[in-house]
Structure formats: C-alpha cells, structure tokens
Ligand code: SF4
C-alpha cells in the first residue's frame with residue numbers, strides 16, 4: 001500500500017483517517033462497501049481510470065492516501081451510475097466529489113491539472129453569472145492553458161449559427177419550475193438532469209404527472225431507481241423516449257423492455273390506451 005508522502009492520514013498531521021473525513025463531509029460510511037464491484041461494472045469511464053470505483057473504496061477503507069493522487073477522482077463524470085447500482089446504497093459519486101475536495105484541502109497536485117483548472121473556472125463563472133457562458137469559459141480555459149486560439153474555428157462556426165453567445169448573460173432571478181396543470185392526463189417530458197441537485201425539481205414539476213419521459217439513459221435509470229427516495233404521493237413511471245417510439249411503431253411491450261422498469265409503466269400505459 002502506498003501512502004502520500006508527507007501527508008499520511010493521521011490525527012498528528014491534522015488529517016483524520018479517510019473514513020472519518022468522508023463521513024464528516026458527506027455522511028457516508030465507506031466501511032459499508034463489501035467490494036461487490038457493481039459500481040465498477042456500470043461505470044462508463046472505469047476503463048479510463050487508474051483506480052476503478054471499487055478500488056477507490058477499498059483504498060479508502062485501507063486509509064491509503066495515494067487515492068488522492070489518482071486520475072480516477074478527476075475523470076469521474078458524476079453520472080451517478082455507481083451510486084444507483086450500489087446494493088449497499090453508498091453514494092460513490094459523492095465520495096468522488098469529497099475526494100476532489102480533500103485533495104485540494106491537502107494541497108495534493110491534481111493528477112489531471114486541466115480538469116482541475118476547468119472545474120475551477122467553471123465554478124467561478126457559475127458563481128458570478130448564475131450560469132456558465134460557454135464562449136467565456138472556453139476563452140478563459142484556453143488562455144490558462146496558453147492555447148487561446150484552440151478550437152477557434154469551431155467556435156466561429158457555432159457563433160455564426162447563433163449556437164454560442166459572445167456576450168454573457170446573467171441568470172434572471174425568480175424563475176422556478178411550473179407545476180404541470182392537469183398532469184394526470186398528460187405524458188410528462190423531463191428536460192432536466194436527474195442528478196442529485198435536480199431531484200427536487202423533478203419532484204415539483206412532475207408530482208402530478210401520470211408518466212415521465214426522459215431523453216437521457218442516465219436520467220431514465222436514475223429517476224426510475226431513486227424515485228422511492230423522493231417520497232412522492234404515488235409512484236410515477238419513467239420511460240425513455242425510445243421506449244415510447246417502440247410502442248408508437250407497434251413493436252409491443254416486450255420490444256420496449258417495459259418489464260425491466262422498477263416502477264412498472266404498463267398499468268398507466270393501458271389506462272391511456274397506449275398499450276393493449
Ligand atoms: S457497488 Fe457499492 S458495495 Fe459494491 S463495490 Fe461498489 S461501493 Fe462497494
């Protein structure tokens with residue numbers, strides 16, 4: 001087991017063991033991990049990681065500070081697949097977040113400095129404008145890397161087509177999700193992200209919907225699997241848009257994989273006469 005030079009996790013150095021540091025930050029007990037590897041099996045980036053998600057968990061259990069030097073904690077895309085799959089209900093995604101914070105706190109040089117720089121610029125711009133102006137983000141990021149004109153050709157193409165704004169705009173305050181009117185008679189479409197931060201938005205916008213459709217497979221899986229935690233008044237089936245298309249083309253419920261959902265959509269679809 002390697003340890004980070006000069007910062008072995010001990011109270012004498014002012015650093016609590018990882019288990020305590022993670023518990024203090026996000027309330028997660030990493031010792032509950034039993035190394036079943038389900039997180040790693042589902043992680044879309046595991047092949048690019050130097051430490052797979054389950055290895056990160058094991059390193060933490062062993063109090064191995066070298067995990068802070070890993071590329072994995074910077075490459076993690078926060079997609080929540082690992083957290084959704086974990087049979088021990090461990091929020092591995094938040095553990096990855098906590099490790100990035102811990103690495104910064106201890107002054108560990110990020111294994112991928114570009115991602116660290118991108119994150120910092122992104123968060124500062126989001127804090128200032130309330131949203132992230134893409135053109136400014138890439139301009140500042142390229143400047144920080146000494147490659148100001150990188151992707152300039154692509155940027156120009158996007159600008160010409162109105163898909164990129166040169167002048168940043170501030171977020172208008174006071175915008176909040178509008179509840180679905182007469183939702184029980186509609187098929188809902190969920191346009192937001194199903195990650196932790198917007199679960200509440202989902203709760204508010206879709207509370208009255210009979211069914212929610214997503215375009216993103218991750219949102220589909222997360223909303224279906226995590227919905228019981230939202231404590232809605234009643235379960236709302238979640239379908240991926242392609243499942244609705246399969247039904248519309250008449251290929252039937254087996255082809256649409258309706259039986260794989262945690263919240264069974266078939267009763268609602270039958271009520272709406274979208275299924276025989
Ligand atoms: S899925 Fe959960 S219990 Fe299994 S290895 Fe990953 S973190 Fe540990």
Ligand code: SF4
Nearest residue numbers: 043076077079080082
């Ligand atoms: S949140 Fe990170 S570690 Fe978890 S599955 Fe997604 S990319 Fe992998």
